[in-house]
Amino acid sequence: MKRLLAALLATGFFTGPGWAQDGGVWLQVEALPTLNRAENRARAYAGRFDAVSGYALDGGWYGIALGPYDSAEARRLLSQLKAQGAIPGDAFLADGAQYRGRFWPVGARGDAEGAQAATSAQTQEQTPAAAPARPEAPAEPADAPEETLAEARASEAALDRAARERLQVALRWAGVYEAGIDGAFGAGTRAAMAEWQRQNGHEATGVLTSAQRASLLEAYDAVLDGLDLAPVRDAQAGIGIEMPTALVARDEVRPPFVTYAPSGDLPVQVLLISQPGDARRLAGLYEIMQTLEIVPPEGARGLDARSFVIEGADETRATHVEATLEGGAIKGFALVWPAGDEARRSRVVSRMAASFESLPEVLEPGEVPADEAQSVDLVSGLQVRRPLRERAGVFVDEAGSVATTVEAIAECGDIAIDGMRGATVVMQDAGSGLALLRPASPLAPRGVATFQTGVPRIDDKIAVAGFPYGGAISVAATTFGRLADIRGPGGEEDLKRLALSAQPGDAGGPVLDMGGAVLGLLLPGDRQEGRMLPPGVALALESEAVVAALEAEGIAPQRTEARGQNTVEAVARRAGEMTALVSCWE
Structure with missing residues (x-):
């Protein structure tokens, strides 16, 4: 890119060293919310462009700009660099009036020409990188007189x-x-x-x-005493960075991560992130990182076309993750720190971010070693976060509303329907054990329940769809049994007793007749007044009770009194289409 700008200069594209003939304009390419991130991005631009400047903006943000240039030439340059993908598509021309104190190049002073002066009270505070102190006037000896x-x-x-x-x-x-x-x-x-x-x-x-x-x-x-913060150059990952060398030591390499594991009693962990990629792979990594157990789900996070930042904290740990896409490589780091030590953690994060350096090398994706440590619950050797419980539910309308059990959603901080989190609880009734969920945004279920409102025959063959293995298998499994009684063990009219071996993950799933109509919802095994049912016995909340609850919430469920007789394959297929995986998260 520097060669391109040199060629443009040679052909008179710019007006010369003084640049602007009419006051000048800048090409503002990015704005960042923190000084250390802005300095890192300015450093990256300086490796590709001449005339890179960084200025504080109103509202506590920091802008990175190229220029200033003559207005007409700046417009041509903006168009050309956007077309080549050399600068973001939302880059724009700025007259400099919004630029305050200059932070780049390092050591530069003064404001942009024509910019207004900014006071410290006008800018929202941002925490910069805790860079090593520049030389300053030497401290006085302890016994020296105080300065006037x-x-x-x-x-x-x-x-x-x-x-x-x-x-x-x-x-x-x-x-x-x-x-x-x-x-x-x-x-x-x-x-x-x-x-x-x-x-x-x-x-x-x-x-x-x-x-x-x-x-x-x-x-x-x-607060940093004893951490031994020191530069580390990891040639395999292609990353140079300061890290607390007294607390971590290099461990295993499983692309895209190089893990620095705890070397003592303090559970501190550093991951270096390194892989080839583009914006799509950056976004994929952003999503994957949030599924890892080491990244708590609560905290600020954000993604753009070139970088992401994730903060997560819970009662045991606080985790910071950041990564940037540059030159076809995704590089970044994660710091996992014990909770309750924010003073040191925030300082270490700042030092790591400020010292981060991308080197030419990059970890190439490779196969996970074929050893006993393999697991579908691991991503590059890191444990994936699991929900508190996974149960079944049944789609009851075309918008993806789901009927399930109260037990499935008890004490959940978040609820997911088929992996889509953010579902809301529309209704729950502790007496019947029924709950109704609405997805965060409309779903398009492959099938919707049709409820059997006729009276079934005792000893008829039935099927139950659910997730006996949790989310390990994404499609509902079907278990066949028989209808033992059209009432509960104590003669309850709203229950049906089943002769069937069900698993906890089946609870909330539909109980179907052999025509594919829903006779009711399977209840948890301890539904009967806190007592566990004996093996081979299960209870279902009968369809009329479910239909009445749905209608009370404004849902018009499909009904039938027809008695069909399909193959077990056809019933299993129908059951799988209407059954939803309900996941309960902390």
């Missing part, structure tokens, strides 16, 4: 932008600063410094002396 205010101002003036931003981060960590990390010591930063001085027994001048700055930064860095 004038001397403190002079030593502060010698700080570069990175050192000033690091002080703001440390003030934020100390709990006295909530504004933007911009290196501009405005009213908000001065007030934070004064508050820190008051809390630590110093005169509240709002200007930290060299010794006070050193004390603040020493306390800020103390």
Whole structure:
């Protein structure tokens, strides 16, 4: 890409070193919500383009731009680079008025020409990478006299932008600063410094002396003591990154992951992510990562065409995952950290993100070793998260509403119908044991139940569809038995007794006659007042009770009184079409 821009310059595409003849415009290619991500993306663009700049934006975001260029030439360049796929399709021309403090190139100062000045109070705070401190005025010896205010101002003036931003981060960590990390010591930063001085027994001048700055930064860095954060270059993965080398050691390689497992008692884990790919494979990896047991389901996450970030936390762990697509390779990392240690975890994540470097090598996809560790519940050696329970249900309308049992959805944080999470509970009745679910968005079931409202004959052959092996088999299995009684064991009119060997995963599934009509819903084995039924005995909530409940919720179920006689294959096929897998998640 640099060769392309050089050729364009040689042909007069740009107007020369001064670029803009009419005030100039920028090609804004990306905007990121955090400084460390913006710096990483700016670094990637700088490897392909000249004239890459980064500026703080309003609302706490950070923009990456090329330029400035002459307006007419900038429009031509924008069109050409979009057509070549060299910049995102949503890149646009910007006049620079929205650009605040400049953060790229590293060490650059000043705003874009024509940009308005930004104060620290105008920008929503974002946490930058905890980069190593730039050289600053040396700390005073412990027995040296305190600097005067004038001397403190002079030593502060010698700080570069990175050192000033690091002080703001440390003030934020100390709990006295909530504004933007911009290196501009405005009213908000001065007030934070004064508050820190008051809390630590110093005169509240709002200007930290060299010794006070050193004390603040020493306390800020103390949480990392004992972690041995150090650069690691993994040649096989093609990744350079800082990681807590005192806590993890390189373990196995199972593409697309290189695992650094805990080396001590603290359950910390690092995964390096490396694989060839494109936007489609990036999106697939994003979905797969969220199924892993090490990534709790609760937390912020987001995906775009070139990168994703996943945060997950529960009572045992907090996990951060990020990956970027660049040059046909997907590279990233995951950090798994024990819960309740957010101060250290967030600092380690920042250091890892800031130090991340993509090297030329990439892990090539390969077969999982044919050993005893193979399992359908593993992805590249990592355990996939499993639901609390998996039960059956029956589709009762064309929109995908499902009737199942109350037991199937008890204490669920989330409910999935055939793998689609976010189902809502429309109705549940503890007395009958019936529950009705509505999918997060309309489904198109292959079959919908037709309820038998005629009276069946005792000893008729019946079938039950369900998931005795949970979701390991995606299509419902069918078990055949007979109708032992048209009432329950105690003469209950709303129950039917079955002579059939059912499994827990069958509960909630349809009980069908040999014409394929639904006689009722199979109930859990402990339905009868907390008592387990003997082997070979099962109960079903009869169809009339199910139909009445559905009608009360505005659903008009299909009915029949016809008595058919199909083959077991035809009944099994019909049962599989109308039976849904209901998964209960924490």
